[in-house]
Amino acid sequence: MLISEIGEVQLIKGLTRDIFPDPEVVVTGIGDDAAAVKTAEDKLQLFTKDVLVEGIHFLRETISPWQLGRKSLAVNISDIAAMGGAPRHLLIAVALPSNTEVEWIEEFYRGMKDLCRICSINLIGGDTVRSPQGITISITLIGEVERERMLVRSGAREGDLVAVTGFLGASAAGLELLLQGLPSQNEWEKEVLKAHQEPPLRIKESRILSASGVVTSMIDLSDGLYKDLGEICSASGVGARIFASSLPISDATGRVCRHLTLDPVSLAVSGGEDYELLFTFSEENLARMKDLSGELEGKIIVIGKIVSKEEGLKIVDFQGEETKLTRKGFDHF
Ligand SMILES: [Mg+2]
Incomplete structure (x- = not known):
């Protein structure tokens, strides 16, 4: 099935199934206008962002959608780790051509969500839009680190x-x-x-x-x-x-x-x-x-x-x- 056949609301509903944001920290996640999360006073928040453009940063022929979902998040985790911190919250935006297979984007999300579970990362928001050509993925990862432990x-x-x-x-x-x-x-x-x-x-x-x-x-x-x-x-x-x-x-x-x-x-x-x-x-x-x-x-x-x-x-x-x-x-x- 192509994503053009199911519409945005249905698509997002499917993609965000089985995500379990930590209720202790995430006050509102997906489903409201913005996500609200609690922050710890003795910690610094870390923010990092990566954009991946098909044809420039990845080729659909050389990586499976599950691997690409995992990798898109893994490279952001690496930046948070480089500061000595731990990843906490994830926002994801994808621009998809309307002839993208639903299975492709589902597998992509599965790769990302599998990593979210392993690393205790809360998927708290994002956006899905139509692209005239090629897939673009933009990930924002929020992490935190104890003030005295941050490494630069x-x-x-x-x-x-x-x-x-x-x-x-x-x-x-x-x-x-x-x-x-x-x-x-x-x-x-x-x-x-x-x-x-x-x-x-x-x-x-x-x-x-x-x-x-x-x-x-x-x-x-x-x-x-x-x-x-x-x-x-x-x-x-x-x-x-x-x-x-x-x-x-x-x-x-x-x-x-x-x-x-x-x-x-x-x-x-x-x-x-x-x-x-x-x-x-x-x-x-x-x-x-x-x-x-x-x-x-x-x-x-x-x-x-x-x-x-x-x-x-x-x-x-x-x-x-x-x-x-x-x-x-x-x-x-
Ligand atoms: Mg880096």
């Missing part, structure tokens, strides 16, 4: 260590498989494809890191290490040195790279969409971080060090030689 990009200091919460480059390897139209037949191909279509959630990691009191700056890896570490450096007025041999590149990513003759370091540095957390902490807190890493099943991986602004952004290659970090990883020529 500007706190990195010279001598701090740089760490990440998981593998780098897998999502980019998955995207490459999709763009080349290659089927994913084996375990490692499926693994990188999943990294791209179903990005990880790092709320638990974020909350543990923000409670530790030792993280000096944090950002989520949406645009790739090169760009996002660059953001921390420019906000903090520092430089950084990354060790190629410390970059966490999964076995699956390595295999796919060999198969497609891609450089794994280059994917890890500028591939993007890993949605891991990138953060810094003072070297004297390394033991504390190692304890936390145990709690997080080893998901704290030190990849470099903060240096002075004058030293810039550098990478130490596998031969131990230091060169400028570039979009390609390193470039000796």
Whole structure:
């Protein structure tokens, strides 16, 4: 059935079935002119928004509607996690061409609602409109964080260590498989494809890191290490040195790279969409971080060090030689 056949009221009724906003916090949700939620006095509210346009941010052929619904929300959760906070409320607007299949948008909502349930996020409002061409999705996610636990990009200091919460480059390897139209037949191909279509959630990691009191700056890896570490450096007025041999590149990513003759370091540095957390902490807190890493099943991986602004952004290659970090990883020529 096409959405043009059922009308907006029926469509929204169907899409917002089985959502269960927390009645303790949500005073009015979907069904009134605006949502009303209670806020905690000792916390800061966090707001983030993302717009996804078909043909630019996603292709309907390379991701299932369930995965797209999940991913649209997951990338916003990642931004809230990057501040050390927890996601709370969600507003969603979709613009749909009238020839969209009802099943497509239902599956999209199911992916989003499944994640809402896992992460205790209240879907409190939104809008559904007609689009002359292509699907557009706009998500606003509201989160909260204890005042003293909020983490920003500007706190990195010279001598701090740089760490990440998981593998780098897998999502980019998955995207490459999709763009080349290659089927994913084996375990490692499926693994990188999943990294791209179903990005990880790092709320638990974020909350543990923000409670530790030792993280000096944090950002989520949406645009790739090169760009996002660059953001921390420019906000903090520092430089950084990354060790190629410390970059966490999964076995699956390595295999796919060999198969497609891609450089794994280059994917890890500028591939993007890993949605891991990138953060810094003072070297004297390394033991504390190692304890936390145990709690997080080893998901704290030190990849470099903060240096002075004058030293810039550098990478130490596998031969131990230091060169400028570039979009390609390193470039000796
Ligand atoms: Mg971000």
